[in-house]
Amino acid sequence: MLYGMAFIRIQDVGKSFETAAGKFFALRDVCLSIEGGEFVAIVGKSGSGKSTLLNLVAGIDRPTQGTVDVGTTAVHRLTENQLAAWRGKNVGVVFQFFQLMPTLTAIENVMLPMDFRGVWPPRERLDRARRLLADVALGDQAAKLPAELSGGEQQRVAIARALANDPPLIVADEPTGNLDSRTADAVFALFTDLVRHGKTIVFVTHDRDLASRASRLITLSDGRIVDDTGGAGRVPVGAGPPAAVPVPSAAAAARVDDGGGPP
Amino acid sequence: MPLPPRWRKVWRDLWLHRSRTVLVVVSIAVGVFxxxxxxxxxxxxxxxxxxxxASIxxxxxxxxxxxxxxxxxxxxxxxxxxxAExxxxxxVYVRLETAPGVWTNVQLIAIPDFRAITLDRVLPVTGAWPPPERGVLIERSAIGLVQHAVGDDVVIKTPSGxxxxxRLAGLAFDAYALPYTLDxxxxGYITYDTLAWLGEPRDYNELHLTVAENRHDRDHITDxxxxxxxxxxxxxxxxxxxxxxxPGKHPLDSTIQGMLLLLGxxxxxxxxxxxxxVTNTVAALLAQETWQIGVMKAIGAQRQQIAGMYAGMVAAYGALALVxxxxxxxxxxxxFTQLMAGYLNLTVSDARVPPAVLxxxxxxxxxxxxxxxxxxxxxGTRISVREAIAAYGLGTGRFGTHRLDRWVERVRGLSRPTLLSLRNTFRRKARLTLTLATLTMAGAMFIATFSVNASLTRTLDGMLELWQWDIAAQFSQSYRVERLRNAALSVPGVVAAEGWSYTTARHTSATGGGGSSLLSFSVPLIVFAPPAESRLIKPPLIRGRWLVPQDEQAIVVTTGVLDDQAGLDVGGRLxxxxxxxxxxxxxxxxxxxIGPMPFVYANYPYFSALVREAGRAQWLAVVTDRHDPEALGGIAEQLEAELEQAGLRVGLIAEIHQERAEVAAIFEGILALLLVMVGLLAVVGGLGLAGTMSLNVIERTREIGVMRAIGASDLALLRIFVTEGMLIxxxxxxxxxVVSVPLSIAITRALGGALLGSALKTVFSPVGAAAWLGIVLVVAALxxxxxxxxxxxxSVRSVLAYE
Structure with missing residues (x-):
C-alpha cells in the first residue's frame, strides 16, 4: 500500500478499437484516482466503457493513450507477459460467468493462481486454499467440480480464487450479473467484508441498488466519467495493513444462499 | 507431492475429452506405426x-x-x-510335367559335390541332402509351380528329348537364384551321377569364381x-x-531398396x-479453450506457462501413441518382413526389431x-486476456470477409440448411485447409497407385507389342529353318512360323554389357536376328528405322544397350x-x-551367314489362330510334342502371356504394398475429417441450440453436418x-526406372478416380x-447454459 498517494492513478486515458465500421472510442480523456481500501462501483449503460475501464485497472487491457499506475507499477508500460505476472500477484479478477476451469475441482481452481505465480510454498498451498474456501463457506465443497456447484457457489469459488495470492486489488465485472438477488446479496456481503479487511475493490455493475452500497459510485457515459460520488465514504479499514487472509464475517457467510443462480 | 493443479488440468482434459484424445492418439500412432x-x-x-x-x-x-x-x-x-576359388x-534346361500334359521350364544345375560347395552355396531346406541318384532338389520358391510334393515322382524331358x-527328393534354398515369381x-539341383543318367556328359558349362583380392572392387573384378x-x-x-x-549385394538389392524407398x-x-x-486438433482445442487461456492469464499465468501446459498435453498424446x-x-x-521375405525368397532368421527403430x-x-x-x-497462447474473455457466444470462425466467402455467398438456389452447410465449410479456413490437405494427399496417392497400375498395363502392352508371336521355342542347338517351320506348321492351330538366329554377344571394348538396375548384374547383349520382313516382331521404334532386307552390318538396339554405351545412338558404331x-x-x-535387358536386332540372312549358320535357326516363333491362355497352352503342348517327334531338342518353350505375367509379377507386390499404405493414409484422412467435424460440432454448440430453438429436427441437423463433411x-x-497427375508421373518414372530401366508411359486411371470418389464420400459421411x-x-436448455 502506498501512503500519501492514490493507490490507482488513471491519467488522461483513452481507449479506441478498430472495428469494421471504423474507429470506436471506448474511453476518452479519463482521469481517476482510487485510494487503497476504497469500494468502487462503476456503472453506465451498455457500451459506455465501464468494462474497458475495469480492464485497464486490472491490466487486462492497455490504454491507447494516457497512463495507468497501480501502486508503484506503471501498468500501461508492461508487456502482456509482464502484465500476467503482475496481475497474478496484485489483482484478483472475478468474472460475471465465474470462469472456473471446468476440469479442476473447487480447491484446485483456488490453487491454480498459486501454482502459476509460486507466491506460496507448494506445501502451504493446499492449506491456504482450504482456508480460503472455508472463508467463503465452501469448505465442504472443495472436491467438487464446477459443474456440480450452483451459480452462487461457483462465484464464491471464483472469489476465493481471486484471493489466492492475497492481492491488494480485486476487480469484478458484473460479479452478480448471473446470480439471483439473494445470492447476489451474499456475494456482495463477501466483498464488503474484504474491503473491511483492507482490500481495494473495483466492480462493474448494471444494478443501481448494489452500486449504491459501494463507497464510491462512478458513472460513465460515452467513454467519459459523468459522475463520481461518495469518494470520501470509505469503508472503515481495520488497524494496520490488510490481513494476509481476509476473514469474512460468519454472518456474511451465513447469508449466502446456496440455492440460487443458474448452474 | 501432489501434481500441481495446472498439470492436473492437463491430465483431466486428456481423460474427460476421451474421444478427442483417442482421435489424436490414433492419428499419431498410425504415422508412427x-x-x-x-x-x-x-x-x-x-x-x-x-x-x-554372405553365408553362401x-x-x-x-x-x-x-x-x-x-x-x-x-x-x-x-x-x-x-x-581365389x-x-x-x-x-541344363529341361521341361518338367506339372500336371498330365502340362510342362514347365526348369533349369537343372548339376553340382559335382554337394558337401563341398564353396561358391554360391545351395542350402538344404527339407528332404534328402545331397539329392540321391535320379533325384532332384527344387528351389523352395518354385515348389508351388511344380505342383508336386517332396517324395513324389516327376516326369522330365531332357534336352535330348x-x-x-x-524323385522330387527335397527342397533347397539358393539365395543367389531369383525367386520363380520374379524370374x-x-x-533344380542334381548330382553328376544323375546328370549322367539323364544322358548329359559329365563336364561343365558354367564357371563360378571369386577374386583373390579387393572382392568388393567392381573394377578389379572386371579386370x-x-x-x-x-x-x-x-x-x-x-x-x-x-x-x-x-559385389556384396543381393541380385535384387536395388529392387528392394527402390521398394523400401517408396514405402519410406x-x-x-x-x-x-x-x-x-495434430496441428488441426490442437488449433481447435486452443480455440475452444480460448476463454480458459484468458482466465488463466487473468489470474497470473504467463504465456510460456500456458504454452507449456498445451505442449505437455501434446507430449502426452505422443507418449500414448507410442503405447x-x-x-x-x-x-x-x-x-511385413515375412511378406517381403516370401516375395523375395529370403530367409529371415532374426526378426527382432533393432533398438534404433524403436x-x-x-x-x-x-x-x-x-x-x-x-x-x-x-x-493460441498469444491472445490477450481481453480478446480471450470477449470471445464467446455465436459466430466463432469468420465467414464473409474473405473473397472466397463472397464467391460461396453467390451460390443460390439451395435450401437454407444446405447453404448453411456450404458456408460453414468455409468458415474455419485454416482447419479446412489442413483437413483438405490430409484427404487430398490420401486421395492423390490412391489415384496415383491406380494410375501406376494402368501405366504398367499400358507399358507392358506396348512392350509386348514387340512380340507378335504367341509361342516361341528355343533349341539346344541350331536346326534348319525349313525343318523347324514344317514341324510347327503341322500342328493344328499354328498359322505362321519363323526361324530366327538367337545368341549372345558382348562389347569388345568392355566386359559384360548393359547394366541392369533391376538385377544389379552385368549381362551380355542378347542378339535376335529375325528375317527383315518378319511380321512376328514389331519393335516400338524410338529413333531411326527398322531393318530392311538389304541391310548388312546394321543393327537396331534397345535402350538398355545405350545405357551402357555413353554417346552411342543412331548412326554410331558398335x-x-x-x-x-x-x-x-x-x-x-x-x-x-522389354525390361532392362539389352537386346540387339540384326538381319537374319546376313547374321546367319556371319555366324556360319546360314539357313539354320535356334529360335522358333509361332503364331496361333487362338490367343487365350488355355488355347495357347494346348497348342504349346502339341507343338512341343510335334517338335520332339521330329527329333528337335527343345530347350525352352515360352508363351506370350507367361512372359507378361513374369514382368507383371515384379509390380504386383509393390502395388499391393502401395495399396496398404494408401489404406493407412485413408485412415489418417478419415480420422482428420472426423476430428474436424467433431470440433465443428463442439464449437457450434450454441448455434445448434439456436437452430433447435427455432425448430431444427434431428434429421435437419444431421443433414447439415453430414452435407458439410461430404462437401469437404x-x-x-x-x-x-489435380495432385495425382504429377504424383502419378513421378511414381511411374521412379518405378519404371528402378524396375524396368526405363520410364513407364503414364496413364491416368479413371477407375481409380471414380473409386476414390466413392470411398472418400463414404469415409466423409461416416x-x-x-x-x-x-x-x-x-438440448436447447443445455446450450443456453453452455460455456
Whole structure:
C-alpha cells in the first residue's frame, strides 16, 4: 500500500478499437484516482466503457493513450507477459460467468493462481486454499467440480480464487450479473467484508441498488466519467495493513444462499 | 507431492475429452506405426539380406560357355594368382510335367559335390541332402509351380528329348537364384551321377569364381574376369553368358531398396498427415479453450506457462501413441518382413526389431506432434486476456470477409440448411485447409497407385507389342529353318512360323554389357536376328528405322544397350564379339526393350551367314489362330510334342502371356504394398475429417441450440453436418485429381526406372478416380455421422447454459 498517494492513478486515458465500421472510442480523456481500501462501483449503460475501464485497472487491457499506475507499477508500460505476472500477484479478477476451469475441482481452481505465480510454498498451498474456501463457506465443497456447484457457489469459488495470492486489488465485472438477488446479496456481503479487511475493490455493475452500497459510485457515459460520488465514504479499514487472509464475517457467510443462480 | 493443479488440468482434459484424445492418439500412432514398420522392415531385410548372402559365399562372376569344358580348365583358372576359388557346374534346361500334359521350364544345375560347395552355396531346406541318384532338389520358391510334393515322382524331358522319371527328393534354398515369381525360371539341383543318367556328359558349362583380392572392387573384378575370359576363349570355348553381380549385394538389392524407398516416402507421408491432424486438433482445442487461456492469464499465468501446459498435453498424446504404435509396429514389422521375405525368397532368421527403430519411433512420436502443435500453441497462447474473455457466444470462425466467402455467398438456389452447410465449410479456413490437405494427399496417392497400375498395363502392352508371336521355342542347338517351320506348321492351330538366329554377344571394348538396375548384374547383349520382313516382331521404334532386307552390318538396339554405351545412338558404331568373332555394326534404330535387358536386332540372312549358320535357326516363333491362355497352352503342348517327334531338342518353350505375367509379377507386390499404405493414409484422412467435424460440432454448440430453438429436427441437423463433411470430401477429391497427375508421373518414372530401366508411359486411371470418389464420400459421411449425432443430442436448455 502506498501512503500519501492514490493507490490507482488513471491519467488522461483513452481507449479506441478498430472495428469494421471504423474507429470506436471506448474511453476518452479519463482521469481517476482510487485510494487503497476504497469500494468502487462503476456503472453506465451498455457500451459506455465501464468494462474497458475495469480492464485497464486490472491490466487486462492497455490504454491507447494516457497512463495507468497501480501502486508503484506503471501498468500501461508492461508487456502482456509482464502484465500476467503482475496481475497474478496484485489483482484478483472475478468474472460475471465465474470462469472456473471446468476440469479442476473447487480447491484446485483456488490453487491454480498459486501454482502459476509460486507466491506460496507448494506445501502451504493446499492449506491456504482450504482456508480460503472455508472463508467463503465452501469448505465442504472443495472436491467438487464446477459443474456440480450452483451459480452462487461457483462465484464464491471464483472469489476465493481471486484471493489466492492475497492481492491488494480485486476487480469484478458484473460479479452478480448471473446470480439471483439473494445470492447476489451474499456475494456482495463477501466483498464488503474484504474491503473491511483492507482490500481495494473495483466492480462493474448494471444494478443501481448494489452500486449504491459501494463507497464510491462512478458513472460513465460515452467513454467519459459523468459522475463520481461518495469518494470520501470509505469503508472503515481495520488497524494496520490488510490481513494476509481476509476473514469474512460468519454472518456474511451465513447469508449466502446456496440455492440460487443458474448452474 | 501432489501434481500441481495446472498439470492436473492437463491430465483431466486428456481423460474427460476421451474421444478427442483417442482421435489424436490414433492419428499419431498410425504415422508412427507406418514409419516403424517401414524402418524396421528395411533394417531387418538389409541385415538378413547381407547375412544370408554372405553365408553362401557369392561368386565374383559366373561365365557360361557355349561348348563344355573339363576340370583342367577349372583347375587352371583356380590357379591364376588373381583368382581365389573357381568351381565348375553344368546347367541344363529341361521341361518338367506339372500336371498330365502340362510342362514347365526348369533349369537343372548339376553340382559335382554337394558337401563341398564353396561358391554360391545351395542350402538344404527339407528332404534328402545331397539329392540321391535320379533325384532332384527344387528351389523352395518354385515348389508351388511344380505342383508336386517332396517324395513324389516327376516326369522330365531332357534336352535330348528323352522322358525320365525322377524323385522330387527335397527342397533347397539358393539365395543367389531369383525367386520363380520374379524370374519365371524354376531351379533344380542334381548330382553328376544323375546328370549322367539323364544322358548329359559329365563336364561343365558354367564357371563360378571369386577374386583373390579387393572382392568388393567392381573394377578389379572386371579386370580379373577379363583375364579369365581370355583364358577360356584361348582354350577354344566361346563365352555365351557372363554375369558380374554388384559385389556384396543381393541380385535384387536395388529392387528392394527402390521398394523400401517408396514405402519410406509413404510412411513419412502418413506421419506428415498425422502431423497435420495434430496441428488441426490442437488449433481447435486452443480455440475452444480460448476463454480458459484468458482466465488463466487473468489470474497470473504467463504465456510460456500456458504454452507449456498445451505442449505437455501434446507430449502426452505422443507418449500414448507410442503405447499403441510400438507393439503394433513390432507385429506389423514382423508380418511385413515375412511378406517381403516370401516375395523375395529370403530367409529371415532374426526378426527382432533393432533398438534404433524403436528409438526412432520414440523420437518421432514425441517430436513430430510437438512440431505440428508449435504454431497453434504459439498463436493460441498469444491472445490477450481481453480478446480471450470477449470471445464467446455465436459466430466463432469468420465467414464473409474473405473473397472466397463472397464467391460461396453467390451460390443460390439451395435450401437454407444446405447453404448453411456450404458456408460453414468455409468458415474455419485454416482447419479446412489442413483437413483438405490430409484427404487430398490420401486421395492423390490412391489415384496415383491406380494410375501406376494402368501405366504398367499400358507399358507392358506396348512392350509386348514387340512380340507378335504367341509361342516361341528355343533349341539346344541350331536346326534348319525349313525343318523347324514344317514341324510347327503341322500342328493344328499354328498359322505362321519363323526361324530366327538367337545368341549372345558382348562389347569388345568392355566386359559384360548393359547394366541392369533391376538385377544389379552385368549381362551380355542378347542378339535376335529375325528375317527383315518378319511380321512376328514389331519393335516400338524410338529413333531411326527398322531393318530392311538389304541391310548388312546394321543393327537396331534397345535402350538398355545405350545405357551402357555413353554417346552411342543412331548412326554410331558398335563393336561386338559374337561366338568368338569380332564384328562391327552400325546402329540404324533405337527401340524400347522389354525390361532392362539389352537386346540387339540384326538381319537374319546376313547374321546367319556371319555366324556360319546360314539357313539354320535356334529360335522358333509361332503364331496361333487362338490367343487365350488355355488355347495357347494346348497348342504349346502339341507343338512341343510335334517338335520332339521330329527329333528337335527343345530347350525352352515360352508363351506370350507367361512372359507378361513374369514382368507383371515384379509390380504386383509393390502395388499391393502401395495399396496398404494408401489404406493407412485413408485412415489418417478419415480420422482428420472426423476430428474436424467433431470440433465443428463442439464449437457450434450454441448455434445448434439456436437452430433447435427455432425448430431444427434431428434429421435437419444431421443433414447439415453430414452435407458439410461430404462437401469437404468432394472438394478433397477434386484437389486429389489435380495432385495425382504429377504424383502419378513421378511414381511411374521412379518405378519404371528402378524396375524396368526405363520410364513407364503414364496413364491416368479413371477407375481409380471414380473409386476414390466413392470411398472418400463414404469415409466423409461416416466421419460426419458420429459428430452430427452428438449435435442432435444437444438440448436447447443445455446450450443456453453452455460455456
Amino acid at each position: 507406418a514409419v516403424g514398420v517401414v524402418a524396421g522392415t528395411r533394417q531387418i531385410l538389409a541385415r538378413e539380406l547381407e547375412a544370408s548372402f 559365399n557369392p561368386a565374383s562372376a559366373t561365365l557360361q560357355t557355349l561348348a563344355p569344358f573339363g576340370s583342367d580348365l577349372v583347375r587352371s583358372v583356380a590357379a591364376m594368382p588373381a583368382v 573357381a568351381e565348375g557346374r553344368r546347367t 528323352r522322358r525320365k522319371t525322377m 519365371g525360371v524354376a531351379f 580379373v574376369v577379363e583375364q579369365v575370359r581370355d583364358k577360356v576363349e584361348r582354350d577354344g570355348r566361346a563365352i555365351f553368358f557372363m554375369t558380374i553381380p554388384e 516416402v509413404m510412411g513419412a507421408l502418413a506421419l506428415g498427415l498425422s502431423g497435420f491432424l 499403441v504404435a510400438v507393439p503394433t509396429g513390432i507385429l506389423g514389422t514382423r508380418a 528409438a526412432l519411433q520414440v523420437g518421432i512420436a514425441l517430436v513430430v506432434p510437438l512440431v505440428a502443435a508449435a504454431v497453434p500453441i504459439v498463436a 563393336a561386338l564379339r559374337i561366338g568368338g568373332r569380332d564384328t562391327t555394326w552400325t546402329v540404324v534404330g533405337v527401340t524400347q526393350g 470430401g468432394f472438394l478433397s477429391w477434386a484437389l486429389a485429381l 466421419a460426419s455421422v458420429l459428430p452430427a449425432r452428438s449435435a442432435t443430442r444437444v
